[in-house]
Amino acid sequence: MKRARAEILSTRRVGEFHTLTLVAPEIAERARPGQFLSVAMPPGREFILRRHLAIHQASRRGGWAGTLEFVVSPSGPGTSWLGQLRAHEFLDVIGPLGTAFAYPKRLTNCLLVAEGRGAATMYFLAQELLTRHKRVDMVIGGTSMDGLFKAIEAKRLSQTVALVTADGSLGERGSVIDALPDAIERTSTEVLYASAPAATLRRIAEVCRERRIPAQVAVEERMACGVGLCQTCVVPVAREDGSGYDHLRACAEGPIFNPATIMWDRWLSEAPTMLPTPPGGIPAVRDWTGEGERPWQR
Amino acid sequence: MAAVKRTLAVDLAGLGMVTPLMIAAGCSGTGRELSRLVDLRKVGAVVSRTITVQARKGTPTPRVAEARSSIVWDTGLQNPGLDAFIAEELPRLARHAAPVIVSIGGSTLEEYVRCSSALHGRAEVAALEVYLGLPDVELDRPVLGAHPDRLGEVVGAVARMATVPVFAKLPAGPEAGELAAVAARAGASGVTATASPAAVAVDVPRLRATLGGVTGYLSGPALLPLTLRAVLDVAQTVPGFPVIASGGVTTGDDAVACLLAGATAVQVGTATLVDASAPVEVAKGVARYIKAKNLASPGDLTGRLRVPAAYAPPGADA
Numbered sequence: 143m144k145r146a147r148a149e150i151l152s153t154r155r156v157g158e159f160h161t162l163t164l165v166a167p168e169i170a171e172r173a174r175p176g177q178f179l180s181v182a183m184p185p186g187r188e189f190i191l192r193r194h195l196a197i198h199q200a201s202r203r204g205g206w207a208g209t210l211e212f213v214v215s216p217s218g219p220g221t222s223w224l225g226q227l228r229a230h231e232f233l234d235v236i237g238p239l240g241t242a243f244a245y246p247k248r249l250t251n252c253l254l255v256a257e258g259r260g261a262a263t264m265y266f267l268a269q270e271l272l273t274r275h276k277r278v279d280m281v282i283g284g285t286s287m288d289g290l291f292k293a294i295e296a297k298r299l300s301q302t303v304a305l306v307t308a309d310g311s312l313g314e315r316g317s318v319i320d321a322l323p324d325a326i327e328r329t330s331t332e333v334l335y336a337s338a339p340a341a342t343l344r345r346i347a348e349v350c351r352e353r354r355i356p357a358q359v360a361v362e363e364r365m366a367c368g369v370g371l372c373q374t375c376v377v378p379v380a381r382e383d384g385s386g387y388d389h390l391r392a393c394a395e396g397p398i399f400n401p402a403t404i405m406w407d408r409w410l411s412e413a414p415t416m417l418p419t420p421p422g423g424i425p426a427v428r429d430w431t432g433e434g435e436r437p438w439q440r
Numbered sequence: 441m442a443a444v445k446r447t448l449a450v451d452l453a454g455l456g457m458v459t460p461l462m463i464a465a466g467c468s469g470t471g472r473e474l475s476r477l478v479d480l481r482k483v484g485a486v487v488s489r490t491i492t493v494q495a496r497k498g499t500p501t502p503r504v505a506e507a508r509s510s511i512v513w514d515t516g517l518q519n520p521g522l523d524a525f526i527a528e529e530l531p532r533l534a535r536h537a538a539p540v541i542v543s544i545g546g547s548t549l550e551e552y553v554r555c556s557s558a559l560h561g562r563a564e565v566a567a568l569e570v571y572l573g574l575p576d577v578e579l580d581r582p583v584l585g586a587h588p589d590r591l592g593e594v595v596g597a598v599a600r601m602a603t604v605p606v607f608a609k610l611p612a613g614p615e616a617g618e619l620a621a622v623a624a625r626a627g628a629s630g631v632t633a634t635a636s637p638a639a640v641a642v643d644v645p646r647l648r649a650t651l652g653g654v655t656g657y658l659s660g661p662a663l664l665p666l667t668l669r670a671v672l673d674v675a676q677t678v679p680g681f682p683v684i685a686s687g688g689v690t691t692g693d694d695a696v697a698c699l700l701a702g703a704t705a706v707q708v709g710t711a712t713l714v715d716a717s718a719p720v721e722v723a724k725g726v727a728r729y730i731k732a733k734n735l736a737s738p739g740d741l742t743g744r745l746r747v748p749a750a751y752a753p754p755g756a757d758a
Binding site: 143182188189191192218234365369370371372373374376378387388389 | 468470474476477489498501502504505506513518652660661712715
């Protein structure tokens, strides 16, 4: 892990995403697919936490040696700030952070599945798999043509690609889950990698379990520090000896996990919409008249 | 004029620190992470995450949400439990130069006693910080330390047994002065003012609480004025009683303000999460201030806030 004051070499708009290329040789030479960067926000603003972004590209050789790329989809104040930055500005960056994807030694047919900005990680992974002479196929999804990140890159890197968008504006209409069974059969998938929002990862995990396909997934969980200090970005993961589970940090023990070990029900249980009952409870009302709904009595 | 021999070192109730800045509870990881991120020789002390007798899994995620100049968070005191902490985390935390203050928490008097007795006599423990924010199971109250009698009982039990300084972490709220007086009578070496105030973040589009555990606590720069008020109240109510300021400190001037209000030491929490070298950078800011004012040490700042003679602390007779 290195910390750098990195100059922005270039920025580019790709659909609803922004890609930022940084000059950060010490980070770039260590970065592996699946790992992420921690980027500081400007001082004196009301949004204070660093933003944590998957590494899209790290060049160790050639004309781009020493550069790093990451992808932002502006959704809040921090990502919007990152999205409006221009070349030659500087960012306070820590990386590479977290665990990286592992590569299979013998198995060769790899299916890479991603939704939205998750695709950024997958293209980096695909390059590393190709240099190891693996077969790479992809299923890439997004909300729309603009929300599907770099479809051309997907085609360039893989034998076959299934593109899916929620509105049907590019490729098939639907989600990556709809395209998954066909892709697995068509490519004789032996290993599956995925990067997507947790709800999608869960369904991918179910498909992998049914078909007994070994898999690794990159999880997205809200982080405060990104460097293992604060215990906020945890994922419930079953212990190997079956004695229960541990809350593991997505930033330190993750973000790459074996989906078969994640306790999905526990992780994705929705936060309750109501506040807990105060001590002593709320007095019940007994003498309402009329036949209307009385939700407070449920 | 003879040159002043300047130092950043402070003596906090017998605990010697190279600077008045320490890393607040819950921001020190598992003992593995900090030394790679910050030079711990330049950090006054490190407070461990809060340890309970039994291991705690903590709350469901999300555990953090951003608010204006602050964060709303709750980890549910995730920790490996007292025995595993002593076996694994404590030696790792104590391997580095910064003294380790162990934060202990409980829901019963017995849990505090068990924590302090298990840590008793261990060379790695430089001091104890008593976290009082868990629900009180025995007296069926939502915050154990919010009641002066109970705070006195728990802090007294820990302090009587301890051979290291014991600091009571006061719950946030208007009673800081009164609670500090109780802690002082109970035998505490000082207080930490204060724990994070309770908070909630609402995800408006989805009509739900943002945090998985619904409720949380507020931390970050927005808290600084609350911290200053609590420190001032304690300093005015119990003059000379050591206070550790905690909440919102991000810059050197923030730390100086806390010292002026009456603090002997200052904790850095959220700022450490944003930048692990924050305690060192803040200490540099304090050093610059001391030099500019031609003072000898941070101790010269403690309690130097100019308050009108007519000012009376809250609760005092007018």
